[in-house]
Amino acid sequence: xxxxxxxxxxxxxxxxxxxxxxxxxxxxxxxxxxxxxxxxxxxxxxxxxxxxxxxxxxxxxxxxxxxxxxxxxxxxxxxxxxxxxxxxxxxxxxxxxxxxxxxxxxxxxxxxxxxxxxxxxxxxxxxxxxxxxxxxxxxxxxxxx
Numbered sequence: 840x841x842x843x844x845x846x847x848x849x850x851x852x853x854x855x856x857x858x859x860x861x862x863x864x865x866x867x868x869x870x871x872x873x874x875x876x877x878x879x880x881x882x883x884x885x886x887x888x889x890x891x892x893x894x895x896x897x898x899x900x901x902x903x904x905x906x907x908x909x910x911x912x913x914x915x916x917x918x919x920x921x922x923x924x925x926x927x928x929x930x931x932x933x934x935x936x937x938x939x940x941x942x943x944x945x946x947x948x949x950x951x952x953x954x955x956x957x958x959x960x961x962x963x964x965x966x967x968x969x970x971x972x973x974x975x976x977x978x979x980x981x982x983x984x
Contacts, residue, residue, distance in 0.1 A: 841876040841982060842918070844942040846935075846952040847887040849972055854892065854909040855900045863972045867951065870979055871916075878917040881941040885913060887934060920945045929964060930957050942967040951975045 845853070849864050856862025857869065871878050891897065892906050901909075926940040927933075935957055942950040943965045950969045952958065958969045970978065 841949065841979070842879055842945060842947045843876055843949040843951055843975065844879050844884070844938060844945065844947050844967075846938050846950070846954070847884060847891045848953055849951050850884075850888050850913070851891040851897055852953075854905070855897060857909075863976060866976055867972055870976075872912075875979055875983060878913075879941065879945040879947050880913055880917040880919055881922050881937075881944070882919075883922065883937045884941055885910070887938075888913065918945070924965075926964075929961055930954075931960075939964055939967070949975060949978070 845867065849867065852862070853864035853868035856865025859865050870876060889910060892901070892910070897906070920941065921944065922937065922940045923944045924940050926936045926943060928936070929939055930936045935952075935954065938952070939950060939961075941947075947967055950964075950967050951972055952969060953972060955971070958971065962969055
């Protein structure tokens with residue numbers, strides 16, 4: 840089974856887009872919930888998702904109950920790992936290095952991110968392929984074919 844780390848923005852956008860059939864991040868969350876791939880999280884990633892979901896954009900689109908339910912789903916249904924690999928100075932932002940460290944520590948197949956500059960700078964790192972949400976859906980479609 841494909842193992843993937845979704846960055847905080849993809850996860851948060853997936854929470855909003857879950858009910859929208861046109862939402863790419865929403866489709867990724869629906870595919871995860873249908874057991875088409877494994878989502879991997881770390882304490883750092885869960886904390887970043889929590890912070891992201893507190894921003895006005897997400898607060899205006901999700902109820903407190905929906906946010907709580909999504910965060911509980913991540914805590915119970917995703918594979919939780921400890922970060923065991925240090926990644927420094929690879930990404931432009933230290934937070935991105937920690938998400939990359941999550942993926943490498945888990946030996947994930949993919950890191951799904953909307954950060955185009957990061958993908959262009961580091962398309963693959965320590966065996967983890969960085970892809971956009973749209974690219975990941977294409978990969979899933981091929982894997983399921």
